[in-house]
Amino acid sequence: VNCFEVNDHLGDAIDGALSEQVRNRFEEHLVKCIQCRNSYEFELLGKSLVRAKLRHVSAPSSIQVSIIESLRKEFAEPESIFGWLFAPPNRVRAIAVGLAGISIVIMLSFPPWRAETPGVNVASANLIQQSILNFARIQSGDLEPTMKTCQPEGVLGFFEQRNVNFLVNVMPIENCEWYGAIVSEHEGIKLAHVVYKFNGHMMYVYQVGKDDVLNSPMLPATAQKALLESGWYVEPDDAGRNVVLWMANGTLCAAVSSMPKDRLLALLAPN
Ligand SMILES: [Zn+2]
Numbered sequence: 001v002n003c004f005e006v007n008d009h010l011g012d013a014i015d016g017a018l019s020e021q022v023r024n025r026f027e028e029h030l031v032k033c034i035q036c037r038n039s040y041e042f043e044l045l046g047k048s049l050v051r052a053k054l055r056h057v058s059a060p061s062s063i064q065v066s067i068i069e070s071l072r073k074e075f076a077e078p079e080s081i082f083g084w085l086f087a088p089p090n091r092v093r094a095i096a097v098g099l100a101g102i103s104i105v106i107m108l109s110f111p112p113w114r115a116e117t118p119g120v121n122v123a124s125a126n127l128i129q130q131s132i133l134n135f136a137r138i139q140s141g142d143l144e145p146t147m148k149t150c151q152p153e154g155v156l157g158f159f160e161q162r163n164v165n166f167l168v169n170v171m172p173i174e175n176c177e178w179y180g181a182i183v184s185e186h187e188g189i190k191l192a193h194v195v196y197k198f199n200g201h202m203m204y205v206y207q208v209g210k211d212d213v214l215n216s217p218m219l220p221a222t223a224q225k226a227l228l229e230s231g232w233y234v235e236p237d238d239a240g241r242n243v244v245l246w247m248a249n250g251t252l253c254a255a256v257s258s259m260p261k262d263r264l265l266a267l268l269a270p271n
Pocket residue numbers: 002003006029033034035036037
């Protein structure tokens with residue numbers, strides 16, 4: 001199959017409606033072709049986001065219709081970064097084809113995480129690797145937040161007191177058991193670390209002033225390109241951990257969680 005045929009089959013592939021034979025050829029092509037793989041990931045993401053939004057509703061279909069309507073309106077408003085992902089399938093497909101290869105960049109060679117590397121930061125590692133490492137250490141209890149609070153405002157106050165020179169993004173999460181905070185420095189650059197514990201999940205968000213990391217080796221080139229073009233970067237799955245990078249209020253944030261990717265994105269997407 002060629003790229004045109006793969007694009008034709010994207011919708012059926014997502015819906016699991018391809019015959020086994022076509023499916024095999026489709027997947028063979030995705031292994032070889034980055035552009036088509038990006039289109040596929042992009043479409044999958046759009047669908048899973050819509051599903052994640054809808055899953056919260058166990059209500060009559062009229063309510064689902066109104067949610068879809070509001071998602072469509074969101075799409076019409078350019079300030080909503082995620083709005084375009086909520087477009088009706090045909091629209092998403094058209095945009096997916098148009099943006100393939102730029103919005104969702106697949107990082108092909110993610111080096112394996114090294115358990116033996118100590119410290120809250122790893123000098124030799126880029127910030128994605130640092131984030132994954134810190135997340136693992138927090139999960140294992142090896143790294144403890146300096147402070148824990150049940151109020152998001154408490155975390156903001158903590159960073160303010162420690163003269164963090166960029167805006168730290170802390171979002172209120174429903175049923176959050178606690179919010180944790182750590183401040184550290186990496187090569188003279190201040191870093192803020194926010195941890196959320198909720199519904200049995202842990203989410204860790206690494207934050208740094210964007211001017212400190214753009215065009216620096218701390219930020220992998222693929223991620224930088226995606227961030228500058230779309231404001232977002234989604235790391236391919238890595239051993240059950242999902243990593244999402246985005247820029248907000250002049251700050252670069254990297255969230256790591258063991259939550260499924262669709263739920264993580266639904267949580268991070270602006271309401
Ligand atoms: Zn292709």
